[in-house]
Amino acid sequence: xxxxxxxxxxxxxxxxxxxxxxxxxxxxxxxxxxxxxxxxxxxxxxxxxxxxxxxxxxxxxxxxxxxxxxxxxx
Numbered sequence: 158x159x160x161x162x163x164x165x166x167x168x169x170x171x172x173x174x175x176x177x178x179x180x181x182x183x184x185x186x187x188x189x190x191x192x193x194x195x196x197x198x199x200x201x202x203x204x205x206x207x208x209x210x211x212x213x214x215x216x217x218x219x220x221x222x223x224x225x226x227x228x229x230x231x
Contacts, residue, residue, distance in 0.1 A: 185216015
């Protein structure tokens with residue numbers, strides 16, 4: 158788990174080829190793929206998926222990464 162603090166206008170890239178990713182916006186407003194994301198919202202990305210959060214205000218997010226379920230069972 159990583160706490161990321163960003164300023165208005167900054168971008169957070171999320172996702173990894175070999176991990177499942179989840180981000181929970183703690184504070185602020187951001188846009189992801191044209192959708193508004195606000196405090197309390199979360200995004201889940203499958204293995205190999207990626208996106209960016211473009212912050213419209215100062216904000217903070219928790220970013221979680223974990224192996225895919227298949228990898229955990231091996």
